[in-house]
Amino acid sequence: MDRYSKITNKNQREIVLLKGYPCVWGKCRFCDYIDDNSRDLEAMRALNQEVLSHITGEFGVLEIINSGSCFELPKETLEDIRTIVQKKKIQKLFFEAHWIYRNRLDEMRRFFGIPIVYKTGAETFDYDFRENYLNKHASFKDAEELSQYFDSPCLMVGIKGQTKEMIRYDIDCLKRYFKLGTLNVFTDNTTDVKRDESLVRWFLEEYRWLEDDPSIEVLYENTDFGVGD
Structure with missing residues (x-):
């Protein structure tokens, strides 16, 4: 399991994959x-400290991810991150949080005292597909509402049941309402959600031009950011 990497093309930053408590929702159909979580605080903190020790601060930007939301990281790990932020002169953080936490985002901003870019797994702006098939439990009505809380949505493409029109709509909304975003090309896993090869x-x-768009990161594999397994 790779837990530290550097993103050197778009939005240069260091990225770490930490271990937290179980996802507060944990029922998304595709996930x-x-x-990759635990309830053993000592083991989590020890692992996270080792991963954090690799941070150099060379870009002044750090992304922290875990198998859930940043609010599920142990308090002790958040304190360790804050120490690293101050020691390595990190000027901006990227965190990810579920829609459930939308009213708590400023807690982290106050805790760290530096700008935070909040990502969220929107998956799609098609409400019916997101809620009734993917079981995302993110009840925002449209992209505009989501943009009132989060800075950078993560969308999935290439799932059986999606259509070209849905993907066009998602990317149009992404460009219209957000300055940053991530597109994840779906890869088959152990769930019953399947990849649509023709759609991929x-x-x-159709969207090859996104490779040259500095605001959109396209992940062709789950590990394209250099972390994960």
Whole structure:
């Protein structure tokens, strides 16, 4: 399991994959990576401290991810991150949080005292597909409402049941309402959600230009950021 990496193309930053408590929702139909969690505080903190020790601060920007939301990281790990932020002169953080935490985002901003870019797994702006098929439990009505809370949505493309029109709509909303975003090309896993190969081929051709868009990061594999397994 790789837990430290550097992103050197778009939005240069260091990134670490830490271990936290179980995801507060944990019922998304497509997700099988929430098992990277623990309830053993001492073990989590020891692992997280080792991962954090690799941070150099060379970009002044750090992204912290875990198999859930940043609010599920142990308090002790958050304190360790704050120490690293101050020691390495980190000027901006990237965190991820579920829609459930939308009214708590400023807690982290006050705790760290530096700007935070909040990512969130929106998956799609098609409400019916997101809630009734993917079981995301993120009840925002549209992209505009989501943009009132979060800075950078993560969307998925290439799932059986999606359509070209849905993907076009998602990317249009992403460009219209957000300055940053991530597109994850779906990869089959242990869940019953499956990849649509023809839709993926269409997306890769139709939206090849996104590779040159500095505001959008496209992940062709789950590990393209250099962390994970």
